[in-house]
Amino acid sequence: MLNHKLIALLPDLATYIVVVNEGSFTAAAKTLGVTPSALSKLITRLEAALSVKLFERTTRKLLITQAGTRVYEQSLVMVNAAQQAVELSTSDHTEAAGSLTVAAPEAFLNSVLQPLVVPFLTRYPNIQLKLRAADGAIDLFKHNIDVAFRLTDKPDENLVLREICQTNLVLCASPDYLARSGIPTHPTQLSEHDCLYLAETERDNIWDFLKDDEFHTVAVTGRYAVNHSQMRLTGVKEGLGIGIFHDFVIQDALAKGEVAQVLNDWTIKSNYHGAVAMQYPQTKYMPARLRVFIDFVMAHLSPRLNRPLTSL
Template identity: 75%
Template sequence: MNNMKLIALLPDLASFILIVEEGSFTAAAKKLEVTPSALSKMVTRLEASLSVKLFERTTRTLIITRAGQQVYDQAVIMVNAAKQAVELSVSDHTEISGALTVAAPEAFLNSVLQPFVVPFLKQYPDIQLKLRVADGEIDLIRDNIDIAFKLTDKPDENLVLKEIGSTNLVLCASPDYIQQRGMPSHPNQLVEHDCLYLAENDRDHIWDFFKDDEFHSVSVSGRYAVNHSQMRLTGVKNALGIGIFHDFVIADAIKNGEVVPVLANWTIKSNYHGGVAMQYAQTKYMPARLRAFIDYVSDALAEKLE
């Protein structure tokens, strides 16, 4: 029997189970709010579909046949499995539990998201959280990701967008480096300096600068390139050159005097500038765990990313 025919039989099998358990058509019909004759026709239809006789019927008694007992035993398993599937589906959208996979760029994950992980998991003890570093392009469906954080002004139009803030790019260098090599006063002077960049994409060594009506695109170079923000920051702190960072990565180092801003009166753009957003697949029924995460992170990060 193919799946479509089997699915069509499920309502009849469920009614058949109730007849067996109630012991009569009348009692079962009352629970189902149908007439006994309607149930009788249903049993006749089910017997024809299965090519077996399910009951021996007399005027006073209803006796299940041997074949009917076998059908009953298997039908109970099937209907219970269907119930469990429905219950799981319902709980997925009402109970805040289950696995949640979140992807984010390394710098954002380490500097911004990481401090909120433990409090979130303590508030929702039935959620299993999986964090994945994703600095390159990702496919949420292919990579089995529930939600992704993106730092870009070009979000994926095929996904739901939840904006949570913005971020700026900052150039900085250590006081020792500035003392040794001098402070650049114009973007074009960067070609005379050692610069640390991501080396993740072909254009990462091209830094674009804007101020009023001016625009300058500078091809920088240096002895050290690394696509890990903390390693790049360590290099900058140790006077290896001028580095480019998101403001949330470099804020503490600037505050502590470990590095100083460079060309602070210019706006810098690269592949990684723009808004900070969460993106997830469009769904009519959002799992409760995903909604809980979105709400929690939106509230937690709103002030931090102002």
């Protein structure tokens, strides 16, 4: 049974989530429509009630403590449960309506999900769809994400997993480039070619290749690097060099003969290969808007993405 002290803490814990998400009292105060000083006093009161220190305060940053992280995680559970209770008390759990936020890597969002937007919104006119490009790991609870797509062989074990298909990385170049510069027959020869890469991290120009028990790491160079798959693909089509793409990005260009696959007997190793995983929080009462989105995606994407690349 809830005691009066715990009931009094619930609004403060919900406010605490906003402070953590925003990263500062000023930003959180703006979101909540209160003053930063009032918010600071609330957090001080919460710390006293819980007998823990939630933040390390400095003049520049608001750093969450280990104890604060644990309180934050448990508070998220509480707020999510409250959201489910609200949905159960409305028609939201039976009618496909409301806001739905979906996160996915940029390449997948642009090449695969984008064509589904208009058909989905046409079929479900009472749903507001928000798409967010997220190439790295993203915390669904912290960022209020309803469902996320990941390209990985290590999905989040704390979330429900619906595997759509497997995805692989493909090395390719335009026919003109290969006619002009030659076709590499071994990964080590890539160091002699112009290559297009992401340029997001220091290791983005380091490509790993595996065939049977043979493994090679190659440092590539090139005059053009961009962390946008379609811009990189355009550069490859225009003959600027050799690039790596997910199979779902490159399928149409391969089918049209705009690019040709290179070193297709080698496996390209990366953090972004493996399963196309659709993940969402476990819930006993799934909102209808999420249920229809999952069903729509599975019906439209599974047959398309499971088409073998070699069949094109």
